[in-house]
Amino acid sequence: MVSMVSHDLDLRVSLAGLTLKNPVMAASGTFGYGKEFADFVPPEALGAVVVKGISLAARPGNPPPRIVETACGMLNAIGLENEGVDGFLSRKLPFLRERGATVVVNILGDCVEDYAALAARLAAAAGIAALEVNISCPNVRHGGVAFGTDPTMAAEVTRAVKAASSLPVIVKLSPNVTDIAAMARAVEAAGADAISLINTLLGMAIDANTRQPRLANVVGGLSGPAIKPVALRMVWQAARAVAIPVIGIGGIATAADAVEFLLAGATAVQVGTANFVNPSATLDIITGLSAYLATHQIATVRELIGALQL
Amino acid sequence: MVSMVSHDLDLRVSLAGLTLKNPVMAASGTFGYGKEFADFVPPEALGAVVVKGISLAARPGNPPPRIVETACGMLNAIGLENEGVDGFLSRKLPFLRERGATVVVNILGDCVEDYAALAARLAAAAGIAALEVNISCPNVRHGGVAFGTDPTMAAEVTRAVKAASSLPVIVKLSPNVTDIAAMARAVEAAGADAISLINTLLGMAIDANTRQPRLANVVGGLSGPAIKPVALRMVWQAARAVAIPVIGIGGIATAADAVEFLLAGATAVQVGTANFVNPSATLDIITGLSAYLATHQIATVRELIGALQL
Amino acid sequence: MMARYQLSATVTARPQVTGDIVRLALLAPAVSQAATPGQFVMVRSAVALDPLLRRPFSVCRVNGDGTLEILVKVIGQGTRGLAALKVGDQVDLLGPLGHGFVMPDQGRACLVGGGIGAAPLLFLAQKLGERLPASDIQVLLGARTGAEAMALALPFRDLGLPVQLATDDGTAGHHGLVGELLAALTSGAFPTQVYACGPHPMLAAVARISTDRGWPCQVSTEAIMACGLGACLGCAVPRNGGRGYLHVCKQGPVFEAGELQW
């Protein structure tokens, strides 16, 4: 009995001072800068577009092979290739701004000062809704791993970014930790407006015939449906540990997946690897959420947040 | 050009003072006590059979549902159901002993004393080749999680088990930690004869329609091909951190998978969830290893251990 | 312990039974010959790793030509894949598994099935028919609609057995639950053994009615399974009296109703 998306259905969620038109965001590094997917998804139709991680200076990224498929997932070791903040502001941001998309800029640095400088730079630009602080990318020796696996350092980065900019700050957590709740609490105490999780799980693949690693970088980040159970567990644990909103990420490919994360306590979700499998995945999930609300006769998607029945 | 398994091919590996006829073991909890699979796998044909985790007293296990399939994997929350050490010795061990299988007993307890008592009890029995200390099972509130995620406590359990028994001691590590190398070093320093890893990743699944967790225990352990990249990475990290042998576990379903773990530094492997998909998985992997050696003209499987080309 | 086999079986027929149920005939002589009523097989059709685990299905008929049949009702990904199989396709089959129905040599048997629960009862009826006169075997089947009930009843009727129907929508037989048919049996038709398979609430009702009247009752139950061999301990169901769990794949799927907690 699911009719077309009814106009009474309310998909809006509030997060870090923003009101998103729906809880479905594109995850950093999987959606480019919106333009790459514009034939399939109008970026302004999404809750937000989180752009590929931006650093102060341009980075060339890792040598190939950079990706390898694994069972129901993939490993990537892109190495945070990006044009640097200047290139982003002049060549990437304008498209999204002109389309009226809600833009979240994922930032990364090698030291606390890098993050602060990036935050200051981006706060001065028009058309940016929030920052997402990537303290979790496991691919780069400096930065990534260290910040994301130590609560003290994570808090320090969070404070520096908050101090440097008036934009809402989302801190993106790494799953490669013993105690995700402790990490969530640390960045909340340091002033984060929201947290997003999970980034990729650190993994590896080997070619049995050549005896070589399948990634030039040896290790890489595991993403896709394979990691969904771990992501969902961490979102549930983090959401119970903090009062700030949580954005769920990890293996989300369908509206049912998105509902699972909302029930576990997420206020919004990000879709990553699924964009590669189905370029319209984000739109399909938005439509599917409306259908879910209609079927279950729920007036607003916000009713689902944390509504897991234990 | 792969001919039948040649008798010149040498699959033997040495581990914790034992010589295994091949490096393929059945993983704890996935192969019962050998008898359940005897129609498909003669237990004596395996490198070893690791039996379902044994505690001092019998445990009923968790309420159902206890398992749920996920993308290329499964979650389980069996809750360590077992008959207790007495039941094991009188009703389960005799079959494996009579068959001449190499038996590794997986043990678990709620406190250090439990582990020590179990070790003493089993050391007195005939037909046991080694102990595998499960400090990593995430399903039981006491024991499991705490020991497996703290190097100090893991070391303490290891010392207690070593002191209580003359059997070789394999310590089985949990992947739910920030620094697997630190865990490996801690149990090595405490006297472990070998380490095995990984146990399951803590995960969760929700039924979007009923809004309930799919496991009565809410969270459970993720296993199967989905986790292989994480397992392989941890085996590689652990093998570089310690001098004792490493047993690789996690998503192994084919001979190529087993070779990947050997190349990453494992001396042997354990096959878990794959037994459910293909009851003959362990035997098929042994045959496949022989074929691999023949194809690549390698005389002994030991040449593969740690032979990753970086 | 009976022999169990793992083999590749060819689909030799796949008639559509109802809108969401297909019957698959699988060529597997060893399994077909070894199976007894109430036992099940575990089937996997994927060449890839998703879906990963086998799915359990009751043996619903064995034929002299070495085939066995299962009824597959489409529920999710696994059954969707199996229902899409074509004649000539291969499946990976494991079985026969589990502890089946205990069959009497005399008395009156009453078989109570709910929906797809009719599957193991058909094989049971086939075998009971070799021991008891047809008049001593009653079949009560519940279904959502008349069309479904008729389709499920057909093979029982082909065995010459009388079948009473109950439907949720009242379009055939009794408008209501199949348990109500059991409760309404008159003294001349009282069974000496009840066999039941179907959704949990139906089994609970049948177990209660049978216990109340002192009729022995065997139920075929379900649980999510991984191994099917008694090794993973995934398929636990609570034992009566709160004393731990029984395992459906090994001690079941058929239990005396009194063994279980309802």
Add this chain to the structure above:
Amino acid sequence: MMARYQLSATVTARPQVTGDIVRLALLAPAVSQAATPGQFVMVRSAVALDPLLRRPFSVCRVNGDGTLEILVKVIGQGTRGLAALKVGDQVDLLGPLGHGFVMPDQGRACLVGGGIGAAPLLFLAQKLGERLPASDIQVLLGARTGAEAMALALPFRDLGLPVQLATDDGTAGHHGLVGELLAALTSGAFPTQVYACGPHPMLAAVARISTDRGWPCQVSTEAIMACGLGACLGCAVPRNGGRGYLHVCKQGPVFEAGELQW
């Protein structure tokens, strides 16, 4: 930017080309019409999540009936699944993608293909044939065996083009590498543009020969891909001069040989 489509395409034909190569004709009028030589499509056939990612294939021919054709060589799980498709099956198709060959309006073109690398060259030959006389289009194809070489050469010959063969086993044409055929061209047959597609060592040889002789050379390259849309940055290949990377799915798959590090 050209329009790109994601759609469900029906397999309308699947002739076996060689032992491990099949040709799939896919009904996808929009993609078929938009594609230019050297562009590729990404294809997925699984209903399940394994294999997860699409696989890239060069468009090897487009037909007036709205179909486009790809050649699929069986390598691993993904191509095995695609090669097992039957006429009438559906695939999920994304394309046309990437930057194709730049075509001249005059001069002599030499198309150098290694094995399955013949695929994009066929579409190129089809379109070049509309611009240049057949006598100005040379085709050099390398393959493992004569049988494979003949099978790959057939559609070029059907276009009326002369094809020279090189085989690893010497069972047809030149016994040796296809690059050697290029190097052996005599002055009257010197190309004004070389187009190459094939394994990396072959491309490197063709690029070197072409550079040495001053012939412009366009190569179609491969990389493991996730998105095919320029978003994931997975498909990097080193840029000439050590200045970072180019992306095969967007700036390629066809590059000027001089753009790449060999």
